[in-house]
Amino acid sequence: MSPTPQEVVEYFFICQSLTHSLKEIYLEPERFDPDRFSQERQEHKKYPFSLVGFGGGPRICIGIAFAKMEMKIIAACLLRNYHWEILPNQSLETVLFPSNRPKDGLRVRFQPR
Structure with missing residues (x-):
């Protein structure tokens, strides 16, 4: 059965x-x-x-091509125009679920170049 x-x-x-x-x-x-x-x-x-x-x-x-292009454009603008600094006192330990990410998020200070 x-x-x-x-x-x-x-x-x-x-x-x-x-x-x-x-x-x-x-x-x-x-x-x-x-x-x-x-x-x-x-x-x-x-x-x-x-x-x-x-x-x-x-x-x-269905948005894979758009998402990839959008990521490249945003990264290029941030890398070209800003100095990045990862802020202290945060845990960068990896949390695996629901997706790979730092435990406390990722706090970053951007300063115009």
Whole structure:
């Protein structure tokens, strides 16, 4: 006798912090290395769904291209026009859930150059 749909409970979770730190996918995953995504290396394309920041497959975020361009523009403006200073007395210890972030957030002082 097979179970009814009410009796079957299955859960599936994707853990980005675990996936993004697998040595089978990324060389030196704990090291900050933006070049791992370069055209020459493309480590994130070794396996499907190795990089899951915007989802994947048919349910990938429709705003992915816009979001990536927006991040580049904002970063360029902040890096070009401001001096950054991370403020003291905050914990930068990593909290993994619901997403990778510093425990106390990240308080930064921006001063015009």
